[in-house]
Amino acid sequence: MNFKKFLVNHLLSMRIFILFIVTSTAYAQEVDELNPTLREANNINNKGYTLLESGHYSKAILHFQEAIALDPSQIIYYYNLADACLKLDDNNCALEAYSGAKLHHPDEADLYMYTADIYQKQNKLKEAISEYDKAINLVKEGNPLKYLFYFNRGNSYLKLKDYKAAVLNYTSTLNEFPDHYGAYANRGMAYYNLKRKAEACNDWIKASENGFSTAKEYISAYCN
Incomplete structure (x- = not known):
């Protein structure tokens, strides 16, 4: 052999x-504490998650992108977006979601880990190792x-x-x-x-x- x-x-x-599995989309803050724009972003994200759960991935992506445009600081929106992209086997879409999240959360080790996992799946091994390196340097x-x-x-x-x-x-x-x-x-x-x-x-x-x-x-x- x-x-x-x-x-x-x-x-x-x-x-x-x-691969990130969304377990909750509830925004941590009380809705009353949010300004109207952030409240709208949260509502759009939750509608997107409902679409994601029901298998309407393309529509979910549009909702998550809209939520991000309104409030780009919330990491859960990017994770939800990446999850919907991956459901459609759209790796580039997921990579863009993680890249966007890194701009606002550069010290979040998991973002680099998930990016590396996609690169490994694409057989882009050197790129994957570079992202794993960053993840390991940041992991707590x-x-x-x-x-x-x-x-x-x-x-x-x-x-x-x-x-x-x-x-x-x-x-x-x-x-x-x-x-x-x-x-x-x-x-x-x-x-x-x-x-x-x-x-x-x-x-x-x-x-x-x-x-x-x-x-x-x-x-x-x-x-x-």
């Missing part, structure tokens, strides 16, 4: 993209998803065949989340390509023990 072909076939199934300690910042950056390096950098990122993933089977499995791939077979097999064994069944195939193919 050709290892590189095996790697390509299985890496895609193990990537994790963090205690963020429960910090491990995914490293994991997804590691996947970009793995696809670029920069195996040393991939190992470092998967190790950082495991420092944040010791039972992440995908990080063990992918780090095993990186180790194997670095001719570090024993370490690769150890990682695949750990991945298998953590429930990643495909790791058993790696062990059978490359460790016996």
Whole structure:
């Protein structure tokens, strides 16, 4: 079995993209505290979210864009816009939404993370890594998803065949989340390509023990 072909076939199934899921559109301020323009923007955003929920994505996009035009400071409007764009598989639209949000929230790590995820999906790996770098520099300690910042950056390096950098990122993933089977499995791939077979097999064994069944195939193919 050709290892590189095996790697390509299985890496895609193990990537994790963090796409924003809107859980609430309620504006934090009391409506009475808003001036008329901000109140209108909030109402338009909520109408857009109703359209988004009912599957009318193109109409939702127009509402979110209108809300942003009235009040460009509210990050939730950009997230809602990006979510509607992604529902239509319009990556460029989503990237524009995140870029707009960055102008007003330049220190929001998740914006760079979501941007990087789209670039990785487009196979623009160097651009993805640049955005992951920014996200990791900004992410706060205690963020429960910090491990995914490293994991997804590691996947970009793995696809670029920069195996040393991939190992470092998967190790950082495991420092944040010791039972992440995908990080063990992918780090095993990186180790194997670095001719570090024993370490690769150890990682695949750990991945298998953590429930990643495909790791058993790696062990059978490359460790016996």
